[in-house]
Amino acid sequence: xxxxxxxxxxxxxxxxxxxxxxxxxxxxxxxxxxxxxxxxxxxxxxxxxxxxxxxxxxxxxxxxxxxxxxxxxxxxxxxxxxxxxxxxxxxxxxxxxxxxxxxxxxxxxxxxxxxxxxxxxxxxxxxxxxxxxxxxxxxxxxxxxxxxxxxxxxxxxxxxxxxxxxxxxxxxxxxxxxxxxxxxxxxxxxxxxxxxxxxxxxxxxxxxxxxxxxxxxxxxxxxxxxxxxxxxxxxxxxxxxxxxxxxxxxxxxxxxxxxxxxxxxxxxxxxxxxxxxxxxxxxxxxxxxxxxxxxxxxxxxxxxxxxxxxxxxxxxxxxxxxxxxxxxxxxxxxxxxxxxxxxxxxxxxxxxxxxxxxxxxxxxxxxxxxxxxxxxxx
Ligand code: NAD
Ligand code: DAU
Numbered sequence: 001x002x003x004x005x006x007x008x009x010x011x012x013x014x015x016x017x018x019x020x021x022x023x024x025x026x027x028x029x030x031x032x033x034x035x036x037x038x039x040x041x042x043x044x045x046x047x048x049x050x051x052x053x054x055x056x057x058x059x060x061x062x063x064x065x066x067x068x069x070x071x072x073x074x075x076x077x078x079x080x081x082x083x084x085x086x087x088x089x090x091x092x093x094x095x096x097x098x099x100x101x102x103x104x105x106x107x108x109x110x111x112x113x114x115x116x117x118x119x120x121x122x123x124x125x126x127x128x129x130x131x132x133x134x135x136x137x138x139x140x141x142x143x144x145x146x147x148x149x150x151x152x153x154x155x156x157x158x159x160x161x162x163x164x165x166x167x168x169x170x171x172x173x174x175x176x177x178x179x180x181x182x183x184x185x186x187x188x189x190x191x192x193x194x195x196x197x198x199x200x201x202x203x204x205x206x207x208x209x210x211x212x213x214x215x216x217x218x219x220x221x222x223x224x225x226x227x228x229x230x231x232x233x234x235x236x237x238x239x240x241x242x243x244x245x246x247x248x249x250x251x252x253x254x255x256x257x258x259x260x261x262x263x264x265x266x267x268x269x270x271x272x273x274x275x276x277x278x279x280x281x282x283x284x285x286x287x288x289x290x291x292x293x294x295x296x297x298x299x300x301x302x303x304x305x306x307x308x309x310x311x312x313x314x315x316x317x318x319x320x321x322x323x324x325x326x327x328x329x330x331x332x333x334x335x336x337x338x339x340x341x342x343x344x345x346x347x348x349x350x351x352x353x354x355x356x357x358x359x360x361x362x363x364x365x366x367x368x369x370x371x372x373x374x375x376x377x378x
Contacts, residue, residue, distance in 0.1 A: 004030045004077045008062055008110065009084030011035040013219045014133070016045035017257040018081060023049045025261070030054050032075050034068075035084060036061045042367050044358060045218040062106035068113035079129045080114055081264065082107065085188070088222055089137075092184035093316055103187035104194070107132070111198045118204075130195065130206045131264055136249070136276065138189040138210060139172040140179030141319035147245055149282065163278050163327065167247050171325035172210070174272045181317045196270075205269045209260070212276035212324040215344065216253035217351040221359055224248075228287060229352040230359050232294040232305045242314030244284030247321040251277040252344040255337040259329065266333050276324025277337040284309075293349040 005022065009015040010033030023031050035041045037059055049055055056075070060067045062084045071077070085103050086092065092099045111130065118128050149166040165171065180189040198204040215225045228238050259275045267273060281289075291305045329335045339347075352359065361367040 002028045002030065003079055004032070004075050005079040005081060006032045006034050006071065006075070006077050007081045007083065008034045009041070009082075011037055011041035011043050011045060012083065012087070013040070013045075014214055014253055014256060015083040016218050017216070017253050018083065018260055019046060019055070020049055021254075021257045021261055023052050023055045027054055030056065030075065032056045032058060032071065032077070034058050034060050034062065034071060037368070038086075039368065040087065040220050042218075042362065044361065044367055063101060063109050065109040065113055068109055069117055072113055072117040077117070078127055079131065079264070080110060081131045081133065081260065082110055083133045085191075086184070088220075089182050089184045090222070090315065092182055092187070096183035096187075099183050099187040100190075103184075104190045107191035108194050111194060111204065115198060115202055115204055125203060125205050128205050129264070129269070130198070130204055131260070132192065132195040132206065132208045133260065134192050134208055134210045135185065135188050136172050136210050136212045136274070136322050136324050137182070137185035137319065138178050138180050138192055139176045140181060140185075142168050142170050142172070142321040142323055144245065144247060144321045145169055163325065165280060165323055167280055167282070168321055168323065171323045172274060173325050174210075174274050174328055181319055199270050207263060207267045207269065208272045209263055210272065210274050210324070211256055211259075212249035212251050212322060214253040214256050215250050216348050217355070218358075219253070221362060224283070225290065225348060226352055226359070228290055229294055229349055230363075232291060232308065233298065233353060233356070235305075235308065237310040238287060238305075238308045239310055239312040240284060240287065241312060241318060243311065244282070244287065245320075246283050246318060247280050247323070248283065248286075249276050249278070249280045249323050250286070250341065251275065251279065251337060252339045252348075255339060258338065259335050262333050262335050263329070273329045273333075274324045274326045275329060276326045277341075278326070279337075279341050280321075280323050281341075289345055290349060293346055294353065297350060297353055
């Protein structure tokens with residue numbers, strides 16, 4: 001069956017992988033990428049699919065309620081996969097208003113437009129879905145009870161009883177109470193609450209998923225992994241926040257996109273799914289893996305870039321540890337990450353080194369000037 005799907009934020013990191021997957025895998029679906037093209041939006045991420053017949057790009061701000069309603073009516077939209085957001089924690093510390101505007105008011109505008117449009121149809125909510133992509137940061141931070149990590153076999157067992165962590169006793173479950181700390185995670189938490197409120201109050205068919213840290217091609221080079229790979233290449237300092245002891249749980253971005261595809265088709269309306277690969281890394285250990293891989297690929301002597309590591313002032317309110325328990329998704333829908341981390345990080349480092357032009361266009365700002373000429377700077 002053909003479906004008409006708006007993907008918001010499709011020119012960003014995760015959104016571009018979702019758009020690519022859906023456009024290629026489902027030629028019978030119409031995919032409308034709605035993106036404001038902020039600093040983080042880059043249509044070069046979608047060069048390979050931009051001429052496909054089932055793909056449409058609309059430059060628009062999700063906060064513009066009238067424009068969202070008009071797009072939904074024009075394209076007879078029956079599904080919204082919502083990824084447009086401000087996504088960088090450090091920026092939220094400097095400028096929380098922008099995060100409240102886009103992440104809270106923008107999500108509310110999408111929800112209200114979907115409600116008004118779908119309620120105007122004879123079939124109302126039948127066959128409709130508002131799928132909100134959110135983050136594990138809404139759950140707050142976990143304790144790092146084993147800062148040096150425990151070598152397998154681990155003693156700690158997640159509450160699912162199936163998985164183990166080298167760094168702490170707990171995992172984030174779908175039932176974990178929200179406890180956001182940064183303005184970014186507070187805005188994401190608020191957007192999740194609005195989505196659930198629209199289901200509970202109006203019956204809007206919604207799904208929310210909360211995912212751990214993504215990595216892979218096309219991530220904006222302000223985030224840890226692309227920033228550090230680019231700095232290694234240019235022999236620039238690698239700014240490690242605090243002692244580099246914070247733990248993050250990394251998932252290859254295409255595995256996140258595959259999970260979204262599965263949940264979109266098989267997920268239960270009104271439900272929540274956690275997405276993550278049980279792949280925790282202490283920042284400093286991850287950085288050393290990146291250094292080793294990049295030095296090898298660049299033909300540098302082993303360890304040549306270790307001297308670039310520079311410890312800097314910690315991020316304010318820096319969450320110590322994230323760890324997602326995705327066993328519900330694995331158990332109920334049969335999802336599993338396809339890539340081992342070693343393979344994923346090798347692919348990722350290689351991609352950034354081989355796509356230097358993509359990064360250079362961002363660091364020089366020319367990607368934005370190009371699209372401003374084409375679509376205007378609203
Ligand atoms: P990103 O910053 O790379 O991309 C965001 C996109 O949204 C950009 O294309 C931007 O132009 C667009 N956008 C921003 N404001 C807009 C507005 N007002 N109107 C229309 N478009 C707008 O973000 P990402 O890393 O791809 O994250 C996407 C979503 O997934 C976010 O909600 C984020 O919180 C969540 N998430 C991200 C990660 C991660 O590790 N990156 C992990 C879990 C969840
Ligand atoms: O957990 C999911 C979240 O992951 C998403 O919701 C966010 O959108 C995404 O940006 C990411 O948030 P983090 O803050 O974890 O990602 P970031 O890449 O900014 O930082 C990863 C870790 O590395 C974090 O502990 C901070 C640290 N760091 C980051 C940067 C940019 C450094 O030590 N130095 C740096 O320069």
